[in-house]
Amino acid sequence: MSFIETILKAVILDEATITEKVLLSDNVFKIRLQSDSIRNIDFIPGSSLRMGIGIGKEDLSLKSKMRTYSVWDSNKQEGYLDLAIATHSRGIGAVWARDCRLGDTIYFKTKKGNFLADDSADSYLFIGDLSALSHLYMINRNIGVNKQVASIIYNSNKSDFFPDVDGSFPFDFYELPENPTAAIIAKVKETVATLKGKKLVYIAGDSRVCVALHHFFKNELEWETKQIKTKPFWNPEKTGLE
Template identity: 60%
Template sequence: MNFIENILTSVVLDEATILEKNQLSKAAYRIRTQSDKIKNLDFLPGSFLRMGIGIGKDELSMKDKVRSYSVWDIDQKAGHMDIAIATHSNGIGSHWIKDCKVGDRVFFKTKKGKFLVDDQAESYLMIGDLSALSHLYMIRRSLPSDKLVKGIVYSQRQEELFDDVDGTSPFDLYELPQNPILPILTKIKEVLPELKGKKMVYIAGDSRLCIELNQFFRKELNWETKFIKTKPFWNPEKKGLE
């Protein structure tokens, strides 16, 4: 490790061990990490991780050594966190998740951000692609059971999508190309009449879709900004933390 990596792994990031690994679909893997640090986290559903996945690889730049991933599930009593990682980008993280093994060390730090569970609405619509699926699952499971939740999730191949940790598939899943703004708008208009009372939308994944849908809900539907939550997870012209 170089000097900066030593600071990252000894001061900035916490250490965990990969306890389990399995393939969820043709384009996604799940790992379970274990650490005593997880037991004491100030955790809110919707939080994500900064993970050092290229530590020790001198051929990588520093921005390629840290990736952001959603927390799919957490058991703080046992000190476990589950993370789902998609591989269709074929980037550094995709190669890492294919190659990593049970017993490997990983380095992480939790971040809250603003794309967190929020129970102030009565009805919810969740929209995203494969990259956002585990995050949306986590938020849905964390809402009170009396909330109405609808979901529109897509991938270029439907077999890339996967069930939630409890074995359920609560969202409507579709096979659509990247940035499918017109089909998604059609499906939103079909679902909206089912939403009652105070409504909230979570939009995540492709940054292009996040921008378009944010404008649609604000300008065409006149929803209040606080009830429109967006989180771009990736952009086809960028990588990592760019």
């Protein structure tokens, strides 16, 4: 283990244990991280985890050893955080999610970012692929009651979708190919006319879709920038997109 990794473990990162691992759908695992340190975290809904899943593997670069994952659920009193990780890719994160076991130690740090739950609007539109589903579930649960919610959640195979933590399916799912920007825009045009009051859109997942839709909402629909919340989770031409 390198000197930098030793410092990360000892000083910078918190430690947790995997206490639950469940297959949610054909390609998605629920992984629960538990530790006393989680009881002391003031977690903001929509925050993520920076996880050192490759620490100790000398064949990987330091950048490749760190991955960012959405938090699907949190419980400060019981000291756990739940992740829902898709395993379509062959990257280190997918391999780790498939191979990790109960009792394994993981090193992590919370990452606030800007893609957080905002309860200030009257109506919301959630758009994303499978990689963004758990994150959008978390935000949806924390925008308050009596909100108007519309959604366009897509994946090439519907069997990969999974319910939220309470067993519900609050979003509308669509079986669409990768990077279906034109199809999503057509659906958005039908949907935005039904939204009332102050509006917000959350767009997450494929970076190509995020860029195209941000441009569409800003330049075609003339929404203000603060109404458009965008978070690219992955790019087919990059590894480990943050």
